[in-house]
Amino acid sequence: METDEIMRANGDVFMHRLKELTDEEKQLLESQNSRIIPYGKAQKLEKEAKKHWDLFYKRNETKFFRDRHWTTREFQELINFDSDVEISFLELGCGVGNMIFPLVKEGFTNFYFYACDFSPRAVEFVKANKLFDANRMKAFCADLTTDDLFDNIEEGTVDIASLIFVLSAIHPTAWSQVAEVAYRAIKPGGVLLFRDYGRYDMAQLRFKPGRKIADNFYMRHDGTRSYYFTEEELSNLFEKAGFEILMNTYVLRRTKAFRVNKVMRKNYSERKHEGVERDLAALEDKVATLDGEAARLAAIHADHAPAIHSKRDEITQAWQRLVQKAQERRTELESSYALHRFLADYRDLISWMSDIRALIAADDLAKDVPGAEALLERHQEHKLLERRAALLEKSSQRRALLEDAYKYQQFERDCDETKGWINEKLKFATDDSYLDPTNLNGKVQKHGNFEQELQANKPRVDEINALGSKLLEQEHFARRK
Incomplete structure (x- = not known):
């Protein structure tokens, strides 16, 4: 039976269809409608969004979110650059640096990192990290629903930007502004890496009555908010902002959480290796035609036959070298991918085991x-x-x-x-x-x-x-x- 599911080596499943709900899950979603957050309280949450995130980081410091060691495995765009090429990377909604610092540890020495966040306290945690290097990093506060990002960075200068688990915390009426800001920051040929909560994620199903603000939009216990997306919503949003979608799928993690994964680019100013291989396949027929034409001309112009054969042999040898180089490049890329995937899985496992031990050994109970x-x-x-x-x-x-x-x-x-x-x-x-x-x-x-x-x-x-x-x-x- 045909399926749109693709399973990665780590057990993650990539698909293009929504999760199918059980009857019990449908009842859970329906029960959320029994008590909706009043309009006045929802407006207050919007006005006090920065305060709630600042309190979140005051309470949890750098201990809540795990470092995102999986990004190089999930987003190949991060490792498809030569190490001697300078890359400008912008993390939109950096939190405490859970994405940029793992990249620093992995040796992305050719990257210059920009990190911005809504919360001043989060930015201070980034600057206080022992891996923070002012010579190759800049951390600053920015509200993505306004234009103040460009007080710290020039438009059209970023090679790669990330927007990971950020858009869901922003009110839906401001999404188009956020997408536009991201588009303006990225240079032609640049890439936006996106991941966020997908529709019917486990976290969405667990919300109790009194937490729902609007359809698929909820308030957490600490006053922060979360939205749960579909593929179609995100495609419409980012295409309208000017992006070209390279990949857009749901990701079913081993923990059964439903995510939306997207990679977007402004245009194809730089082709990936697959594009080079497609070009080579198209040129192969032309090389064969040229070889036949050389034989025909040599027969007609016998006095120039040695020169014609020499040129033909030169082209044939150059073509063979090019094909060999392309094959070697493919092998190197596959080997590099396998290595990075292994290292990322290793780090994920070690990090998870450490988190489990720390969680179980903790003596603290709740105070409210x-x-x-x-x-x-x-x-x-x-x-x-x-x-x-x-x-x-x-x-x-x-x-x-x-x-x-x-x-x-x-x-x-x-x-x-x-x-x-x-x-x-x-x-x-x-x-x-x-x-x-x-x-x-x-x-x-x-x-x-x-x-x-x-x-x-x-x-x-x-x-x-x-x-x-x-x-x-x-x-x-x-x-x-």
Whole structure:
């Protein structure tokens, strides 16, 4: 049976169709519509986007995102340059440098790196990194929804730009501006490398009611936002900005996360090796025709036959050398790709094992509901990858502690919210305006509404009491609080 799926050596699957949802997953998505974030709160999130990202980096520093050692494996455009050619690289939305510093470690000495981010705190972390070299790097703040990027970099000067897990955090109304800014930064023949969340990613399915801002657009627990794309949306967006799409696929990672991978270029001013091979194949017939023409002319002009044969032999030898060089180049590229893929897989595995050990050895639990949710999510993602019995045992213990902490933080939050509601209603209950005989009908109606609200919230109070009793019965670690 024909399929559009391509599996890489590391287990990643590249495809051009959306993930098929199970009935349970469809129900999860439908349940998100039961409580949508109000328009006013959504507007506030947009206004305070920079603040939320700055707080994110203040809380997590450089520990949240893993270094992207996979970029040279996924984006061959990074290694399709000769080492003596100077390359200008721009990371749009650099975070704490999770892409540029792995490239530095891999020895991209011919690259000059520009790194910009919305968050001033993230940029400071980049500059504080021990690998930061002011002679070959420039880090600065820039809002991609405006033109202030070009206060620090000239238009049309970048060979390669990256926009990786950035666009999803930006409001959809600003995407066209971001795509335009990226296009203006890249020189003719330059490339934009893109990766972001794909539609129906696991993270999208896990959102609970009260997190959805609009279709496929959500608020995380820390106030940052995330959108989940389709191929068509991105193709339309970037083609409208002037890009030519070289590759656009969904990527199903081994962790079952759904991503969208894209490589875009302004035009083909520089052909890749495949283009050279196509040109050689087209020229082969011309060389054969020229050989026949030389034989015909030698027969007609016998006195010039030696010179004609000499020229023909010269062309034939040059052609054979060219074909041999092309074959050698192909072999070198394939060998280089295999080496980089092996090294990238090796680094990914070592990095993953280190992260797992650090996660399981950590003693910290959450101090609030968002923190508990974040730890649970991160822990669950790692748990899906575990294969060794020792790690599984420690992971189960860690998860039990986190779930207990999450239940406790939920209980604390619900208690605080209910206490606030009770105090508010207590003011109404102790109001002595009933002594005033005016407008008694209105007061009776208002009191009736008050009693209905009390009755409607009684199950909520009962649930909190039941949860508290259950935590005590289970001898929860926070029972003495």
